[in-house]
Amino acid sequence: MIKFVKESRKDSDAIENLLDIAFSPSRIHLSSYSLREDVPKLESLCFTAKNEFGDILGVVRQWPILIGHAPDNASLLTGPVAVHPIVQGEGLGSSLLNLSLSRAKDEGWKRAILIGDFQYYRHFGFKQQAGKSITFPPPTDTRRVLFLEIESGSFKRLNGKVHKYL
Ligand SMILES: CC(C)(COP(=O)(O)OP(=O)(O)OC[C@H]1O[C@@H](n2cnc3c(N)ncnc32)[C@H](O)[C@@H]1OP(=O)(O)O)[C@@H](O)C(=O)NCCC(=O)NCCS
Structure with a gap:
């Protein structure tokens, strides 16, 4: 039986191990x-x-x-999303993503960016960018930069570099 629960502090080491398995340690x-x-x-x-x-x-x-530098431009960087290879393809990734994105919508977040495979993430509403107005830090394969309008039209008038939330 799988349970979907909020991450807690004591999960950190197990999560780092899982991310190493799913993406390799060079993910950093x-x-x-x-x-x-x-x-x-x-x-x-x-x-x-x-x-x-x-x-x-x-x-x-x-x-x-x-x-960029427009006001009200705080956005989500979704991910990492990772599922252990022994249970991939059983819906865990979809359930986790749907849970997190629906919570984000409830909290009022308007948009999200994710770096990943369009063929998978299009099922959750992520799109490839038509123009090149928003740029992700290099090195990034621009085809893997995906955009989700949690609120319709929320990327309009946003442009420039993606940078840290500090
Ligand atoms: C990508 C990942 C998170 C998906 O989680 P999951 O629990 O395995 O996926 P789900 O069970 O929710 O969805 C399975 C479906 O997605 C498809 N799928 C899985 N990974 C895919 C990918 N990279 N591209 C396209 N489709 C993919 C499966 O073929 C399956 O399709 P089907 O339902 O038609 O058979 C997981 O496979 C994983 O951790 N992969 C390694 C790390 C990674 O690549 N992360 C994504 C980049 S951020």
Whole structure:
């Protein structure tokens, strides 16, 4: 039986292990990590999937970011999303993401950016950017930069570099 529960402090080491398995330890060199460094994650949007023994088999986390310099531009950096290989394809990733994104909507977040496979994340409403008005820190494959309008039209008039929420 899988339970979806808020991440707690004591989950940290198990989550780091899971992320190493899902993405490899070199994940820390990805550009998204530079936006997370020294920025606290959004605890209320971080969830784990645990089995009956308390093992962590999946995780979703979210961080705040800023886009350009317009007022009211605080946005979500969704991810990492990871599921242990032994239970991939069983709906854990979808459940975690839906839970975190619906909580984000309840909290009033208007938009999210995620770096990932469009073929998977399009199922949750993420889109590839038509123009090039919002730029993610390098090195990033621009085809993997995905945008979710939690509130319709919320990326309009936003442009510039994505930077840390400090
Ligand atoms: C991507 C990931 C989070 C999905 O979680 P999951 O629990 O395995 O996925 P779900 O069970 O919710 O969804 C399964 C469906 O998504 C598809 N899918 C999974 N990963 C996919 C990908 N990278 N691209 C396209 N489709 C994908 C599966 O084929 C399956 O499709 P089906 O229902 O038509 O058979 C998980 O596989 C994972 O941790 N992968 C390694 C890390 C990673 O690549 N993370 C994403 C980048 S941020």
